[in-house]
Amino acid sequence: MNVLAYLIPISLILGGLGLVGFLYTLKSRQYDDPEGDSRRILSDKWDDHPKE
Amino acid sequence: MLSLPTIHCQACIARVEAALDAHPGIKSARVNLTLKRALIDAEPKVKAAELVTVLEKEGFEAHELDPGALNDTATRNASKDLLMRLAVAGFASMNVMLLSVAVWSGAADATRDLFHWISAAIALPAISFSAQPFFRNAWSALRAGRLSMDVPISLAIVLALVTSLWETWLSGHHAYFDAALTLTFFLLAGRWLDARARSAARSAAEELTALEVPRALRMAADGPVEVPVADLRIDDHVLIRPGARAPVDGLIIDGQSEIDRAMLTGETLPEVRGVGDPISAGEVNLTGPLTLQATAVGQETSLHRMAALVAVAESGRSRYTSLADRAAKLYAPGVHILSALAFLGWLIWSGDMRVSLNIAAAVLIITCPCALGLAVPAVTTAASGRLFGKGLLIKNATALERLAEADTVVFDKTGTLTTGKPKIINWGQLTNAQKSVAFALAEGSAHPLSRAIAGMARTENQAPADVTEIVEKPGFGTQALLDNQAVRLGRPDWIGVTPPDDSICAALDMGDGTPVLLTFTDAPRQGAAEAIAGLRAQGVDVILLSGDRAPAVASFAAGLEIEDWHAAMLPDAKARFVGKLRDEGRYVLMVGDGLNDTAALATAHVSISPAQALDAARAASDMVLLGQDLEPIADALAVARQATRRIRENFQIATLYNIVAVPLAVAGLATPLIAALAMSTSSITVSLNALRVRGRG
Numbered sequence: 001m002n003v004l005a006y007l008i009p010i011s012l013i014l015g016g017l018g019l020v021g022f023l024y025t026l027k028s029r030q031y032d033d034p035e036g037d038s039r040r041i042l043s044d045k046w047d048d049h050p051k052e
Numbered sequence: 053m054l055s056l057p058t059i060h061c062q063a064c065i066a067r068v069e070a071a072l073d074a075h076p077g078i079k080s081a082r083v084n085l086t087l088k089r090a091l092i093d094a095e096p097k098v099k100a101a102e103l104v105t106v107l108e109k110e111g112f113e114a115h116e117l118d119p120g121a122l123n124d125t126a127t128r129n130a131s132k133d134l135l136m137r138l139a140v141a142g143f144a145s146m147n148v149m150l151l152s153v154a155v156w157s158g159a160a161d162a163t164r165d166l167f168h169w170i171s172a173a174i175a176l177p178a179i180s181f182s183a184q185p186f187f188r189n190a191w192s193a194l195r196a197g198r199l200s201m202d203v204p205i206s207l208a209i210v211l212a213l214v215t216s217l218w219e220t221w222l223s224g225h226h227a228y229f230d231a232a233l234t235l236t237f238f239l240l241a242g243r244w245l246d247a248r249a250r251s252a253a254r255s256a257a258e259e260l261t262a263l264e265v266p267r268a269l270r271m272a273a274d275g276p277v278e279v280p281v282a283d284l285r286i287d288d289h290v291l292i293r294p295g296a297r298a299p300v301d302g303l304i305i306d307g308q309s310e311i312d313r314a315m316l317t318g319e320t321l322p323e324v325r326g327v328g329d330p331i332s333a334g335e336v337n338l339t340g341p342l343t344l345q346a347t348a349v350g351q352e353t354s355l356h357r358m359a360a361l362v363a364v365a366e367s368g369r370s371r372y373t374s375l376a377d378r379a380a381k382l383y384a385p386g387v388h389i390l391s392a393l394a395f396l397g398w399l400i401w402s403g404d405m406r407v408s409l410n411i412a413a414a415v416l417i418i419t420c421p422c423a424l425g426l427a428v429p430a431v432t433t434a435a436s437g438r439l440f441g442k443g444l445l446i447k448n449a450t451a452l453e454r455l456a457e458a459d460t461v462v463f464d465k466t467g468t469l470t471t472g473k474p475k476i477i478n479w480g481q482l483t484n485a486q487k488s489v490a491f492a493l494a495e496g497s498a499h500p501l502s503r504a505i506a507g508m509a510r511t512e513n514q515a516p517a518d519v520t521e522i523v524e525k526p527g528f529g530t531q532a533l534l535d536n537q538a539v540r541l542g543r544p545d546w547i548g549v550t551p552p553d554d555s556i557c558a559a560l561d562m563g564d565g566t567p568v569l570l571t572f573t574d575a576p577r578q579g580a581a582e583a584i585a586g587l588r589a590q591g592v593d594v595i596l597l598s599g600d601r602a603p604a605v606a607s608f609a610a611g612l613e614i615e616d617w618h619a620a621m622l623p624d625a626k627a628r629f630v631g632k633l634r635d636e637g638r639y640v641l642m643v644g645d646g647l648n649d650t651a652a653l654a655t656a657h658v659s660i661s662p663a664q665a666l667d668a669a670r671a672a673s674d675m676v677l678l679g680q681d682l683e684p685i686a687d688a689l690a691v692a693r694q695a696t697r698r699i700r701e702n703f704q705i706a707t708l709y710n711i712v713a714v715p716l717a718v719a720g721l722a723t724p725l726i727a728a729l730a731m732s733t734s735s736i737t738v739s740l741n742a743l744r745v746r747g748r749g
Binding site for chain 1: 061062063065066083084085086087128132135136139140143146147150151163166170174
């Protein structure tokens, strides 16, 4: 059962990483224009400099 | 900020942005495809109108938006805030659930205690962050001396946390950390769905308002200057170009023209006005330029005063209690009494404080309106999403439920059942020469009848006659020279003929002494007949009210097979008519667009107005029809009825789960596992049932 000492923190950290990642995308306003972003990826115009 | 209703692909984004960036004075431009808008950061000298022409040259329809009328950043921040709390609750509930599964499957002694402590360490901060909206609402409800759905929710969450902490402290068997967290998660999901549907509807409604940018041309010493309407003062001289709407009440001091009052009175025929005549805000100038001396501006205009009357009438309707509120009123006290009884009963019977508190917490968690919190938002989100797809915007939260109750539909005629644009009837009887002259003359005018002629001629690919020296005589018609012969198109009395009846007429004088009459009719809007048939099929009475003259209304009603029609109704007569129906115990759905309908729209049980309607009419109605087609109204009624049925079903399902689980909880048999199962299955059944609204055409 000692393996729990590693496994529980690991699972918490992995889940926490996902949470932090989601909060980051939310804060950096990546859900403001989902439809437009899914279209912009099709054009190579913004490949080097993503549109502000 | 520009609205771009026609963009749809990545090429559109690139072209719009490239065109805007190339325009001098623009710092940056970004297209938002989801909202179909372009946000432009430009130097102050750049006028929105030039950008609109730039985009129109690229082939995109563009309209200026007034950023002041849009406050969707606030609503979007609110839904973002909910989403953040939802994410935290989701993360925490999944982790705690994993730990709980271990406990349920038999972890004992030290392991169980460790798991409980870890759960507590996750649950306490997570809940204190994500359940804040519930705590805040519950607190404000309690302070106001009311019981809302949030009170039992908050109580259940807090009580579950306290008893679980206590149990963990004493290394007991049962902890409800997972239940408290999943509860928060499901309820936040319901709130978020609700907030998202509402903010989508609000932003679309605000966009309609923002499209009408209030600008006016003020006459200064050196010619007209464009100023915001808010800057106009009484006695300012305001220029109204043909085709523009009057921004203020005023007296004409220069010019003569025809005025379209359809929005205010419902009449199709324009009225002639000259120097000294009054004009009210909202009337449309049709033919010649007019200069007004403002007599009332801003809040003082007759338009605003009527809109204010509407707001008063509307406050009566906000007293409607929605199904969810009615359920909460029954539910919240019941839950509290039940758990208090369970607590007291166990305390008296066993004398054990710890067991009794445990039971009370279990009862609260199991009965917690988890499914109820999801039942309504899930259905309304699905239904309003479906109606939005059909071009109907729901502005009011309870509008769907009220629409479902409607048993009488009252239509306005001009601008609602009709397009408000006349259509020529006897075009086919004209000779080719007459057609081409009429077309040439009609092209020189912005009068609705002229536009109808020009539109008809264009569909037939008629070539305009080669006329010279076209002059528009505001209030009378257009005249020109054809082979040195004067030809005229205009009012019958100007040409010198008397129309046989009082239908809408124009006359054409070819210069040969025998003028011809052109007769027009107000064409029914697309889908009007289908909508009426669809409504009748659902057992709803259809009534037509119009401010127009009786013969016009009679022939129109006959065309659409409406037996119950009333003509020459003044605005307050319409409102009284609707009020009388309401007093007879009928639930009236009012569909109207004009200012003359606003009072009736606000009096009715539920109301719909087309997007082309005046701002005041749109503000007074619960739903806005976005397209030109009327057909969605019949569908809307069907969807609303279906949605209300689903909401009721959802309440029944939730109640059924409670009936099964509550005795277990009261008897002390509910383990955290049973609580978790009951909660999740009822939430999932309810959500799936709600999704059925979306499917099946």
